[in-house]
Every structure is written in C-alpha cells, then in structure tokens.
Amino acid sequence: RVRRYKWEVKYELKSPDCYKKLAITINGRSPGPSIVARQGDTIIVELKNGLFTENVAIHWHGIRQIKTPWMDGTEGVTQCPILPSDTFVYKFVVDRPGTYLYHAHYGMQREAGLYGSIRVLLKEGESEPFRYDYDRSIILNDWYHKSTHELSLGLTSINFAWINEPQSILIQGRGKFDCNTVGTTTTLCNASNPECAPYTMTVVPGKTYRLRIGSLTALSALSFEIEGHNMTVVEADGHYVEPFIITNLFIYSGETYSVLVTADQDPSRNYWASAKIVSRNSTTNGFAIFNYYPTHPRRDPPTILPPGPHWDDVAPRLAQSYAIKARRGFIYPPPQKSDRTIVMLNTQNTVGGYRRWSVNNVSFNMPHTPYLIAYKHNLLHAFDQRQPPDGYDFVGYNIFAPPPNPNATISNAAYRLEFNTIVDIVLQNANTMNAKNSETHPWHLHGHDFWVLGYGLGKFDAGKDSERFNLVDPIMKNTVAVHPFGWTALRFRADNPGVWAFHCHIESHFFMGMGVVFEEGVERVGELPSSIMGCGDTKGFYKP
Numbered sequence: 001r002v003r004r005y006k007w008e009v010k011y012e013l014k015s016p017d018c019y020k021k022l023a024i025t026i027n028g029r030s031p032g033p034s035i036v037a038r039q040g041d042t043i044i045v046e047l048k049n050g051l052f053t054e055n056v057a058i059h060w061h062g063i064r065q066i067k068t069p070w071m072d073g074t075e076g077v078t079q080c081p082i083l084p085s086d087t088f089v090y091k092f093v094v095d096r097p098g099t100y101l102y103h104a105h106y107g108m109q110r111e112a113g114l115y116g117s118i119r120v121l122l123k124e125g126e127s128e129p130f131r132y133d134y135d136r137s138i139i140l141n142d143w144y145h146k147s148t149h150e151l152s153l154g155l156t157s158i159n160f161a162w163i164n165e166p167q168s169i170l171i172q173g174r175g176k177f178d179c180n181t182v183g184t185t186t187t188l189c190n191a192s193n194p195e196c197a198p199y200t201m202t203v204v205p206g207k208t209y210r211l212r213i214g215s216l217t218a219l220s221a222l223s224f225e226i227e228g229h230n231m232t233v234v235e236a237d238g239h240y241v242e243p244f245i246i247t248n249l250f251i252y253s254g255e256t257y258s259v260l261v262t263a264d265q266d267p268s269r270n271y272w273a274s275a276k277i278v279s280r281n282s283t284t285n286g287f288a289i290f291n292y293y294p295t296h297p298r299r300d301p302p303t304i305l306p307p308g309p310h311w312d313d314v315a316p317r318l319a320q321s322y323a324i325k326a327r328r329g330f331i332y333p334p335p336q337k338s339d340r341t342i343v344m345l346n347t348q349n350t351v352g353g354y355r356r357w358s359v360n361n362v363s364f365n366m367p368h369t370p371y372l373i374a375y376k377h378n379l380l381h382a383f384d385q386r387q388p389p390d391g392y393d394f395v396g397y398n399i400f401a402p403p404p405n406p407n408a409t410i411s412n413a414a415y416r417l418e419f420n421t422i423v424d425i426v427l428q429n430a431n432t433m434n435a436k437n438s439e440t441h442p443w444h445l446h447g448h449d450f451w452v453l454g455y456g457l458g459k460f461d462a463g464k465d466s467e468r469f470n471l472v473d474p475i476m477k478n479t480v481a482v483h484p485f486g487w488t489a490l491r492f493r494a495d496n497p498g499v500w501a502f503h504c505h506i507e508s509h510f511f512m513g514m515g516v517v518f519e520e521g522v523e524r525v526g527e528l529p530s531s532i533m534g535c536g537d538t539k540g541f542y543k544p
C-alpha cells in the first residue's frame, strides 16, 4: 500500500509549556502528524518548506532506506537542503515493523519542534509475541525558549555560550514552565493557556496498554515512570526485547521503546507519569496524567510527583542497558568475528578557540556538497579524501582527566567501509574539559541496525573486554548510549550501499562536531534523483 502525506513546514507561535515561542510546525502541529503504516508499505511525503529564510530536511529515524539511500533526509550527507518555498518528495519503504521517529536533520531545527512518530504495524494477519489491548505513542522532548538561531550562534561563537538546561520537558508536546519565574517581565507566559494543559492518557481499568515511547530530546537523558505502575519492556528500536519489568525507563535521545502497562491500580484516582532528567544536574522535569476512566482527566493525582532516580547514579542506567537482550525466538545472532574495529574516543575539545566535540581528535564539519552525490559524481575534491583514524593513543590517553592538549582538528573526511564486511565500533567515553565530568552520549547510526555487544566502565581493553562480548543474544538497535567514563561496543554489517551518518544524538553535540560519516558500496547505488541536488558543487544538477 502507498500512504501519501502532504506536509507544510512553517513557523507558528506555540505555547507547549505555557511560554509562547515560534516553533517549527508541520501542518500547524508540533509534534507533527504521526505516520502509521504496515510493514512493506511505501510512504510518500510531499514536503513544502514554508519557512521564509531557512532550509529544511527531514530524517526518517530508524528506517534503513534500503535501495533508497538518497531518501535518508540527512542534509549534507544524502541530500541538498530543501530551500524556502521548495517542495521535496520523500518516497521510501518501511520494511520492518516497529516504533520509529522522524525529525529535522538540518542545523538545530529539531529542537524548534520539527519532529514526530512513525508506527509500522505488522503485515495484516500477523501478530506480536505479546498481548495488549491498546496501542499508544508518546514522544518525550526537552524544550528551549530561545530560538534555534540564538542557541546555535552561542555554540559557534568564540565567546562560547552553552545552551544550558532546557526550560521544560515535554510529554507528547506538552509541558509546564513556571510562569512565576518570569513574573511580569513578559506577557509571553500564561499558565492557564489550554495548549499547556498536561497530556492525559486515559486508560480503562484492567486493560493493558502498549506504550510506544520515543525520545527526541535536544540534550537530556530521561527517566520515565508511571507512578505506582510497573512496565514490561518488549521492544527497543524496532526489535523485540526479552521481556523484563521495570518501574522507570531510562531513555536517551533517538531511542524508542515499547512497554506494556496494565491499568491494575486503584481506579478511583489518577496517577502521575513523569519524565525526569538524569545524567545532568538539572531540576527541570515533566509530567502527564495517567487517567483512569471514568475519573475526570483534569483531576490532579492526590500525591506529589515521584522523585525519580538520583541524577548522577550511573549504576541503574548501566543495569538497564545490560538487561536489554533480544527476545527468544527472535534472535538474530551476530557474525562471531569482525573484519575491522574502529575505536572512537569521544572528547570535548577546542579548535582555534572554538568549543568542539571530537572523535579521535577529529571534529566533524559538514561539507557543502553532500557525500552521496560527491561519491557518485566523482566530485571528490568536495571533501577531505584522507581516512579518519581508526583509534587513538590507547596507552597514553587518560580518559579520567580533561584532555591535556585540548586542540583538535576539523575535518569532513569519511570512513570508507569495504562492502559487506563486519565492522565493530567501540565508543570510548572520556572526561570533558571540566574536571571530574563525563557525559552520556546516545549514538545513532543511519541506514542500519547494529548489535549491541557490550558496555563497560573505564577504558576498553581490546583483549579482555572483547572476550566478554555478548555474541549469543544481543539486541539490535539504531541508537545506543555511552555511559559516563564508559564504553559501548557495537557491530554491524556494511551491507547497505550508500553514505550514512553516525553521530551523537544530542543535537548541539553533533552540531559541534561529534559525528562521522561511513561510505559503503556506493558503486552499487543506482542513479540519484536530481531532486536531491543543487547545492555546493552540484549547482546546476537539479532538473525540475
């Protein structure tokens, strides 16, 4: 089946957390319309850029774009940006069932509100290996009152201005900023605006809900819970998980999970659903109402918000990471050996006085000519042809201290992977430029799912640690966290011809250079549509 959507992207004044700001919307909405389809369907999105002075591109997060690598929506990698007043047609197949996302992949527009959810159902007649009565999607996000321009200008200035903690957390596009904190200095905040009434999820006592939870935060790692209710994790990034029970779900930007929740508590009241920031010392949190029918949906629960886990306790987060395994009967065992291992040291750096993030001391910059077009049309002068490094100085580098020489280099070089080979990536976290500090980084790979082979704390030891890789039942994902001062190992097969970004899903970190690009089998990619062209050295290639 073909499912067609006609979208217009525009700025509109919105008050998702009671504070009015210009948000980037799709057909007037943020989050945008949900895409609901069945496995094997073709999605066609006719996207009009109705922003007056900004380009746009939309990435279909978790969709592998098999045979359509030019539809990945990654500006600078797979396509030229869509110019103001232009219309671009995305067309791709959703080949696997599961919970996915879409969002802007141009500059830092995602945090201005350009995002939504994709739900791919099984083929007609097929059923899931678990039971539920109803299916719901919610997206968690963090929200900033400053514009994407002001935030990105601060990050790219010699007088570095960090984006800081968000003003609120949004659950399905709704949050609550405390208007008292701005007092009468502005009329932009209105606590009784119905737009910022909490999101309510109404449940029928006794029924079981499949909650598809996705995070598209700009920065924050979150802990999500529903007061007094257990959750059973059954899906992660489109793959079935061997079920396990939790009281709170740690979720990092770019991840999706399905949890089963049964409305089995006292039905005469409502309960809080809450999203609390972890890994950073932030006081901002978000809440929604888990409403038991027929209790009034606007009635506040009689309790205070659950306090949630302590923000800097890494142990329970690591424990959740370890607990996620492929579901029995749905295990795709990984190849037992890899052909190449790339160790990626994640550091915060400076380049020429600018604050940056780097991988093996190389800070990524997007070229003007998208890689995919440059490779196919032999425009190889468009970016640095040297290979970025496959590792760092394992012996000499102390991951527990700020970088002794924080200077990195800027590059747009890409990794070329031999087609169909097995690639291991070890993401190695380290201390930031601030003493005794290491952050959580969710890494997202385009065009693939990877096996998560292991996690650890401290410096990855190629001998000892790789012997403990889970080669039996690792989960496959497209986004995975690297914990503070820790490492995460993943494996994938470079079998999807194209050029794919791999980056920290913290929007500002990718913007500051925390990412790489992989090329694989580009010679197998068919003729590129001219609609993706027109920028950089492809000027004039666009034929309307």
Ligand SMILES: O=C1O[C@H]([C@@H](O)CO)C(O)=C1O
Pocket (backbone or CB within 6 Å): 162, 348, 432, 433, 434, 439
């Ligand atoms: O990139 C970042 O900059 C700030 C801080 O390190 C600035 O000092 C921070 O928390 C980041 O994640």
